[in-house]
Amino acid sequence: MGTGQKIAFLGTGKIGEALLSGLLRSGKDPADVLVTTRRPDRAAELTERYGVVVVSNAEAAKLADTLILAVKPQDMGTLLDELAPHVGADRLVISAAAGIPTAWFEERLAAGTPVVRVMPNTPVLVDEGMSVISGGSYAEEVHLERAEAIFRSVGKALRLPESQQDAATALSGSGPAYFYFLVEAMTDAGILLGLPRHVAHDLIVQSAIGASVMLRDSGEHPVKLREAVTSPAGTTIAAIRELENHGVRAALLSALEAARDRSRELASGGK
Ligand SMILES: NC(=O)C1=CN([C@@H]2O[C@H](COP(=O)(O)OP(=O)(O)OC[C@H]3O[C@@H](n4cnc5c(N)ncnc54)[C@H](O)[C@@H]3O)[C@@H](O)[C@H]2O)C=CC1
Numbered sequence: 001m002g003t004g005q006k007i008a009f010l011g012t013g014k015i016g017e018a019l020l021s022g023l024l025r026s027g028k029d030p031a032d033v034l035v036t037t038r039r040p041d042r043a044a045e046l047t048e049r050y051g052v053v054v055v056s057n058a059e060a061a062k063l064a065d066t067l068i069l070a071v072k073p074q075d076m077g078t079l080l081d082e083l084a085p086h087v088g089a090d091r092l093v094i095s096a097a098a099g100i101p102t103a104w105f106e107e108r109l110a111a112g113t114p115v116v117r118v119m120p121n122t123p124v125l126v127d128e129g130m131s132v133i134s135g136g137s138y139a140e141e142v143h144l145e146r147a148e149a150i151f152r153s154v155g156k157a158l159r160l161p162e163s164q165q166d167a168a169t170a171l172s173g174s175g176p177a178y179f180y181f182l183v184e185a186m187t188d189a190g191i192l193l194g195l196p197r198h199v200a201h202d203l204i205v206q207s208a209i210g211a212s213v214m215l216r217d218s219g220e221h222p223v224k225l226r227e228a229v230t231s232p233a234g235t236t237i238a239a240i241r242e243l244e245n246h247g248v249r250a251a252l253l254s255a256l257e258a259a260r261d262r263s264r265e266l267a268s269g270g271k
């Protein structure tokens with residue numbers, strides 16, 4: 001075991017592993033990182049890949065200062081049943097689960113246990129994550145700062161009131177998936193136009209990277225950036241007309257509303 005503050009990941013699937021790898025990249029000693037898994041083969045894989053310590057959920061609760069819960073909302077009830085008797089109120093519990101409010105955890109944990117709800121996204125894998133952080137009733141400034149330090153090491157972190165977490169989940173939590181979906185669809189379009197798949201892929205991925213950097217760094221409004229691409233009587237406006245004809249803007253509004261609603265449905269670890 002290392003000598004620093006110990007962080008445990010309870011549930012080390014896609015987002016848990018992404019966070020774990022980012023934390024180690026940022027310099028955290030693997031000896032201070034504990035993980036729990038359901039399957040022994042997954043445990044062996046994580047130890048071999050990262051040199052972290054695999055423990056049971058109960059041991060993680062006893063040993064770690066900060067517990068990051070990253071199981072599916074539907075599995076959170078079972079995890080809390082197992083965990084709650086071992087979590088002292090001096091621990092910080094961070095939930096990365098969609099939908100579940102901090103109050104749900106507070107009801108199941110020892111009175112006064114600080115809980116912080118975080119919605120990260122998978123670009124934490126490349127240190128470009130967007131994490132939205134909200135404190136529960138017993139989370140003090142020191143706890144929010146501890147959570148921020150973890151998530152800032154793998155991208156940006158923003159504090160928002162918990163009432164905005166379902167919206168943030170729809171926007172930035174799920175957001176990367178929408179971009180991948182668009183890239184996939186545009187690659188297909190390139191193929192329709194006769195380009196080889198790998199060429200279509202490379203053209204659209206680099207265009208996405210260029211557009212993202214301009215969105216972040218130019219300080220310009222997206223409308224201005226789009227106008228700069230849209231020449232009079234040119235190609236872009238022909239495409240934009242089709243996007244508007246097919247209701248893409250309306251589809252995005254409905255899609256994000258659906259994601260927000262699904263997050264609300266998961267509030268009690270729903271099915
Ligand atoms: N995938 C994503 O982009 C994001 C996911 N989340 C949230 O993170 C959580 C996990 O999502 P994913 O990583 O996508 O799912 P996943 O299914 O890849 O990972 C969940 C892991 O938890 C493990 N697990 C379940 N019960 C367990 C238990 N009692 N003890 C130990 N391990 C247990 C499973 O075996 C699995 O490896 C969800 O609550 C989701 O809402 C949040 C932000 C982004």
Ligand SMILES: O=C(O)[C@@H]1CCC=N1
Binds near residue numbers: 098169173174
């Ligand atoms: O799809 C989900 O439910 C999770 C939460 C945000 C991103 N992935």
